[in-house]
Amino acid sequence: MTGYATRIRSLFDEIDNTPWGPQEQALVAQAVALAQESGDERLEYEARLRQTSSANMGGDTDLMLTSFAWCLAHHDADPERFPAEVDGAGDVLWQYKWMASALGNSPEFPSEQIAAVLDDMEAHYQRAGVGPSGVLMARFEDAWAAGRIDEATELQRTLEATPRDDYSHCDACVRSQFAGFFIETGREEDAIRLVGEMIENGFSCGEEPEHALARILLPYLHAGMLDEARTAHLRSYRLAKDNPDNLAIVAKNVVFCAVTGNEARALALVERHLPWLVHDGLDADGHGTALGAFALALDAVAAAGHPELTVRGSDAENLVPVFGEHDGPWRVDDLATAAWAAAGSIADAFDRRNGTDAHTRNLERLREIGTERYDVPIRSHDFSTVIAAAPVLTREDRVARAVALAHAGSSAAIDPLRDLLTDADPAERVTLSSHLLGGLVATDRIDEAEAFLPERLAILRAAGHAEQADLEDRLGLILFGKDLAEAGDALRAEAAAAVGAPPAVRADLVATLAVAKMYEGSFAEARDDAREGVRLFLEAGDAVRAQGVRLLAVDAAASASLFDDARADLDALLSEPISDGRRARALAAKARLHGVAEEFAEGAAAADEAVRLLLSLGADDLRVGEAFVLAGALHEDAGAASLAAGRYRSAVERFESAGAPTADPRYRLGRAMISAGMPEEAVDALHQVLSDETAAEVPAGSRAITVGLLARAYEGARDFGNAVGAWGFAADLHEEAGEAEGQAFALVAQGRHLGNFGEYDDSVIALDTAIALIAGREEQIGLHAEALHLLAQAKMQRGDEDAFDVIDQALTLGRANEAHWYVADVLDTRARLLAARQRTDEAVATALQAADGFAQAGDAGSGAGSELLAARLLVGAERAADAVPLYRAAIEHATTSENEPLRQQAALELGDVYDGLGRHGDAAEVRATTSA
Template sequence: MARPKKRFQQLIEEIDRTPWGPEEQALVAEAVALAVELGDERLEYEARMRQTASANMVGATDVMLNSFAWCLAHHDADPQRFPADLDNGGADLMWQFKWMASSLRSSPAFSQEQIAAVLDDMEAHYRAAGLGLSGVLTARFEDAWDAGRMDDAEALRVQLEATPRDDHSHCDACGRSQFAGFFADTDRDADAIRLVEEMIEGGFSCGEEPEHALSRVLLPYLRAGRLEDAKTAHLRSYRLAKDNPDNLRIVANNIVFAAVTGNEARALALIERHIGWLAHDGLNVDAHFAALTAFAVALDRVVATGHGDTPVRGADAPALVGLFGEHDGAWTAAELATAAWTAAERIGAQFDERDGTDGHARSLARSRRLADESWDVPIRSDAFVATAPATTPTDADGWFDRAMQLAQFGAEHETLDALPRALEVTDPGKRAQLLSMRLGILVALDRIEEAEQVLPERIAALRDAGRDVQAELELRLGLATFGLDTDDTRAALEEELAAAERLPAWSRGDLAISRASLHLHADEPDAALDLAEHAARAFAEAEDTRLSNTTTLVAIGAVLSKGDLEAATALLDRFLAQDDLSAGHRAQALQTRARVRGGTGEHLDGAADADEVCRLLAELGATRALADAHVLAGALWEDADHPDRAVSRYRLASRLRAEAGGDATGVDFRLARAMLRSGDAQEAAELFGDVLQREEQADVAPASRGMTATLLARALAESGEFGQAVGVHGYAAELFGEGAEHADQAMAMTEQAKILARFEEHDDAIRLLEGAAEIVRGAPEAVGALSEVLHSLGQAYGGRGDERAFALFDEVAALAQQHEAGWLHADVTDSRARALAQLGRIDEAVAAALTAADAFAELGDPGSAGGSELFAARVLAGNERAADAVAVYRSALEHAEGFPPLRQVTALELGDVLEGLGRHGEAAEVRALLES
């Protein structure tokens, strides 16, 4: 029996240090089961007390109610053996009482009498235990507010504010959040905002705070005209809430925000991401009401923007039939909007009947009135994708043209999708061409058996078209002319080519281009180019413009394989100047030229080509290929240093990939990175978090996840979320360590240390930097990381007057000289100056700073030169050498031209120094510069 008890104790210890979530839930369930197996009710009580808290945090209401009832019954029966407080740092039984009434209120299955009985029982237990009544008043206030008894709720709020706080009062975060929500509901926006801002400024947090509070003041911020504050609150609230299904109300508030701020596509994306949460907690019906109402508001906006026919992914899940009813196929936004309003009205009526009020009806009416309110707060994480082009074919001949264009571009999947309708053409020549396309694609997709079944149909179509020679040729060769690459097919093609003079021109061209393509795939460009020339002559003789152009593209591919970018570019330019190109061939050539231009540094021209490819493919309805084309365009715009333009391309690519059921993780990584470069750090942080979560679920290599985590941490830091940024940098360091990427690991630790130092946590920062230095020395080839880490550690030592700084500066300077990194040498010289000043070595410090300034100026960096001179001047002025400082200040002022903040600071300080020297006229002249 000792071993199971020891295991139980291990479980309890592990539970108490594991964050809320699936892992912690599993541990709790194991502990309860083990206690039951042991037949030890005292141990079971310990486990179930934790189970109640766990279930509350993750929204398992049925588990929470059952667990609490079991614990309360045992406590009442024997308070000594089953104490209310286990003193484990978690919620005690009396605190858990507060969750019970709220949980009963959240489902209309429980009567008002049952809720009142729980509240009375709670008060009786509090009084019997000699506890203050703040917790009881809080529960009664919540009950009145949720039921819509607003006068009662206001009276209880006032009474609660006048009641002394005690150990069972809401924490600072939860109390402020709760009152803020009530104030927002009762049109006291300024009070709501004040409470939430007090919470944020005070750094108060709790299980679902500050994300809940931030979501409660989204509309108050908008109504107050504080749009940027509203956007910041939304992005932070949603990012913190999006991973826990118990946060359904918080997500609902954020969906409403997206809907009323012109971000309908984002609102729809959030609905699709979280609609499954409606099935998470069957007893939290009031949260379902809030979510359904939010969905309805948002979907109405989607309809109003002209996207009512957009399918809502996830809405047809079997678990949601009870809410929305039966439906044939996918729900459109318009259909689901109606269903969501209907479900919300049905649930609201059930609550109002239970409560004897019209609270939920009034809530619905307020939500409907939002249709008349809107604010412009652009968020660029999502966008609607254009529907099928207006030129969708209407007959078989139209589909024939569409399929041919798609095939000429190389859009394999879209071509296969178009072929069934195209093959309804009656012209046997056209059917033969279409079947050739099908065969080539099936072989390319390695669907050989399917291709073998189609081949007889192709041969029959050739005979019907009167092309018996070609039919006999393909009968002999099988799939050789359709790209099948084996020893036998290559030999067969060579044999037929040797005797090709007896064949018609078109057949000779077909043989030559087929063999050229195999040479190209085998990385034999010279042979491919030679045969492409033969094919071009044959197709020209046969007067087949389409295949002549196809052959030119093969030839261009061969030239590119040889690495001759100049020749390939010239061929592409001439090819694109032709007036006989199909849209498919033009798009293919433009895409090739875009890639070539990207490779040769002509990023703007390449991006323009890629954008034109996107336009052509959109007209052709090539949705999969269009996603890839948008990725290419985004990459080129990024390389051209236009990340804002890259954002729109990546965003469309992501949506297209997702709508096609593909994996958009890679595109979303690019999108988040472009957002970060564009200055949209908060939106980037949200998306990087999603990407990292998906990468973890897919068990992506640790180092790759580490890169995502690094960028997430950077986005968090730029968003002002420094505490989270420190943690994520630490996680990135762990991932890089796991992946044996030591330079990246050291850099992550260095970034972590920089944030800690910013907040005066110097001891922790130095410990991290020392560890990073030890790690990075194991990767001496990573010169950039090595110099960065050693430089940062030297600066940290120097800031504390530690002589060890100088050996590190010497090492970095040597690396800079070895690798001709002039700017780094100047920078480490500046760092040396600051360390010398810290040690009181004034002359050496000034000399080093001025040396750094000269180096920066010579490198064309006047801003950094001015910064070094400003430091030198301050050192002189601060050491009773004001007269010497004047000339240095003046030089710094000259270098500060074009850098307003540096110029302003330098002029102010120089003016003060001149004033102190009694040189009042000069001081006035310098200060006058501030007004110019």
């Protein structure tokens, strides 16, 4: 094999084991280029077969058509050398099915060309001896898309009567397509049935089941199946959201959000997927569908009271051909108008090409759908609390606002500070230039800061502050926060030499040294220096700068665990007139101190007020987002998970606007949503976290934590199948990270679910592995005990001879650690195992031991279950009279609402026992207790 061939074959192996997406597309492009360079057309044929499939899955229609045409030409010219199917690479006849659809998706291609492609496809299939199913499906899809409904209806009926063959569409695609057609032609019940069969049987393929789930959303709503619609939306969008080729699927999910009261989520989806409108230049059909959906959603946002909101990302230059020129981001209401117009233009173009009015009618139908309303709350998004900044009319107001933003540490201060410097008086220029340099350094705009420093020095000298200018000339940007971690010695030397300097100069030096000592970890010394800085600024008559250093003293005291001192200083500062920016920082510090003292509700209130102040000032998104995270964390610690989720949602939106990473606030959001009873929404959030972490190549151990939380979300959503997979993935990641305890925890969780599914062999493997990882580890006794109990149950179900040995190990471990409830629970399992082995007397005695153990542990309800087991065993052994008191005990002890089903069942069974004993009055009496 030549060097080229070896490299290309190696690439083929890598491509075939890489999921669809950018990485796979890059590998395919590399393989094609290498094959062209080698001059080996057979290798190029195999590479291009892969490229056609890759382009189809990635939504690159132009590349797909080009690649397919090349392959078809070579196949037609020499079918021996270029066979229709190459194992592992693709099948040109199968790929033919995508061509007519691709041409039909753009009005640039005339109907005659589409018809010719379909005829050519049929001819190729006939020559190859392939059945008609694939061609019929392609003709059906073309007729439906063009609006030739009678023809499509006849073709659909023909397809149902046509035997399937190797080139038929898969079961998932057929059901999805037929469901979509039935919906459009008024047969929603049939569509619901088809999609239900598809989901129940687990049919899937490249874009299924997400497409079918998106199609069925409105029929579910019309049928009153609101819970099913909600679940279908969350799953459909989760599966579709990362592939631009799924634009039409996303569009249907956007419509769902718009008509179900989830306008904030609809807006977020529109903002996220606006770039997809220019992804595939030949998918005009998808673009028209999305534009109509986006317009409908924006109308809903406006109707919900937010027409004036700006749509993030709408000012992107590449969207100008779609919406037209516009100055800055579009308002919601204006973009809705532009989107409807763009959708209408696309519909007109299709209808002219097709000679029907199908696209125009679909758009009209969409507008009608926009008037429908259903109550299906999805609490994943909300409109951020935006407080409009007070109008700034005077120059004095503008200065106060800019300085307050600087006091808040917001980068939003930089531009207004620059503007204000142009006509400021000398004293004002000193203050403004200081804040400007501090802001530039804080935002790592060091080059700009270096360039401005000479002007700052000139400002100081012009205002009569020569010694301050000399100091800043010597230290450069250190006084403004640059490289303070390494600047301690230089600052100490300057401070020692500045004994006779003016108080303001010494105050600046000692305050900056305090920050440097914070970096060094000398927090108590930093607090003392900060307090000296406060004294010196007050001596210099600068109370405003003294307030800033007082905040530094608070931070240093808190870092030194001098919490009482920090609280006292903060309370004193907050009682004085200070800028809103400084007050926001002080409140955030107070919130953190409340958190340290476990006064979480008070801390959350302080953090919320800090957020309000930052919003009223118009602080930058990153600063506001950080404040929302702090508020969310304190609400979460206070047990107010729903309030925490709201804050975290806002933080995510702010970080997205700032272009900052969102994995941390999204993780927190997912965790809060689980606690707040929103597991489905949590799955959505945590999937995005995992996607971001995978793309960023976050270490396996960190990803394992995310996947474990995702598994919990699946459990909360009662999606136990995905929970099993997630726990398995978490275990693999923990193993990769060398974290045995984390791996064991995940395996125990997975083993529990596998046992519940009846997959006892896999459950035993998972649990055995977990036990081997943690056996003998004192700190993991609880997990070890749980694993032993689950293993005993799985082995019992398999009929393993050593099930008793495992149960006895569990009992020994529980008794040694005085885990009374656990021992009772294991005894209940032992009783069931004895019963399965026909050892009835021992089983009854053990069940009663378990009941006594539960009672001693304060859980009479669980004891009732053991008593019911013992009663049933006695009935089965024809000792009905002996069972009566046990039934009575079970009924008496099953007193809580969660045990009500057990009480009802015990009462019904006791009634039957009484009848068998001839005690019919007692039977009637006990049955009467079940009718309440």
